Amino acid sequence: MTSPVLSLSDVGLALAGNAGLTTILHGICLDVKPRETLALVGPSGSGKSSLLMLMGGLERATSGRVQALEHDLGKLDEDALARFRRAHMGIVFQSFHLIPTLTAHENVALPLELAGVTDAAQRATAELASVGLEHRAAHYPSQLSGGEQQRVALARALVPRPGILLADEPTGNLDSTTGAEVADLIFKLCEAHQTTLVLVTHDTDLAERCARIVQLKDGRIEAAG
Numbered sequence: 247m248t249s250p251v252l253s254l255s256d257v258g259l260a261l262a263g264n265a266g267l268t269t270i271l272h273g274i275c276l277d278v279k280p281r282e283t284l285a286l287v288g289p290s291g292s293g294k295s296s297l298l299m300l301m302g303g304l305e306r307a308t309s310g311r312v313q314a315l316e317h318d319l320g321k322l323d324e325d326a327l328a329r330f331r332r333a334h335m336g337i338v339f340q341s342f343h344l345i346p347t348l349t350a351h352e353n354v355a356l357p358l359e360l361a362g363v364t365d366a367a368q369r370a371t372a373e374l375a376s377v378g379l380e381h382r383a384a385h386y387p388s389q390l391s392g393g394e395q396q397r398v399a400l401a402r403a404l405v406p407r408p409g410i411l412l413a414d415e416p417t418g419n420l421d422s423t424t425g426a427e428v429a430d431l432i433f434k435l436c437e438a439h440q441t442t443l444v445l446v447t448h449d450t451d452l453a454e455r456c457a458r459i460v461q462l463k464d465g466r467i468e469a470a471g
């Protein structure tokens with residue numbers, strides 16, 4: 247049996263705010279297999295983004311254990327966690343989060359440059375081509391459409407060839423046609439690179455393209471396909 251790529255055991259998340267401690271996730275148990283495609287769905291506020299951030303090591307669980315690629319994320323210090331994320335996790339967000347002062351090409355090359363890769367520029371060029379944007383390489387994010395920005399964000403997330411792609415409502419800011427094109431690219435590239443995909447969405451059609459759907463409600467897993 248192959249080990250899961252992500253393994254969450256009895257994971258809880260409580261955050262302190264000015265209103266006191268809020269418990270956001272309770273007793274989450276979830277394994278994600280290599281190359282699986284998993285959709286996290288549920289009402290607004292149910293904890294989908296929080297769960298994705300825990301999987302990506304952007305937030306630390308306050309109880310339980312989060313393992314990614316057999317590393318216990320709770321045991322990594324901030325530097326080790328940042329290195330682990332850069333090497334193994336690609337993340338795309340609803341609002342793209344590109345760096346506005348860098349061109350499309352520079353945005354895609356950045357994670358490779360941070361990792362000290364010598365042929366970062368060539369690889370970024372090839373990755374932009376893989377999302378159909380070689381002709382937009384010199385454009386800044388403000389000179390790109392929403393769909394183009396998300397394709398650049400996808401290229402940036404995948405260019406280091408992470409084992410896991412986490413996508414938080416990747417089509418949420420796009421019209422349905424553009425969203426479907428971005429979704430097609432996500433599935434195509436994850437399959438081509440054998441990347442495990444966890445995506446959060448409110449779009450039933452998109453969720454149903456995943457091999458498995460997990461439903462959250464009030465910070466708990468309510469139903470898992």
Ligand SMILES: Nc1ncnc2c1ncn2[C@@H]1O[C@H](COP(=O)(O)OP(=O)(O)OP(=O)(O)O)[C@@H](O)[C@H]1O
Nearest residue numbers: 261262263268270289290291292293294295296297
């Ligand atoms: N930093 C924080 N401090 C306190 N509570 C928070 C914090 N961030 C999120 N929450 C709360 O945690 C709950 C889950 O939020 P989360 O963003 O994970 O929901 P979501 O399922 O992604 O919702 P949406 O579909 O609207 O994006 C919400 O009730 C939210 O108010």
Ligand SMILES: [Mg+2]
Nearest residue numbers: 294295296414
């Ligand atoms: Mg969210």
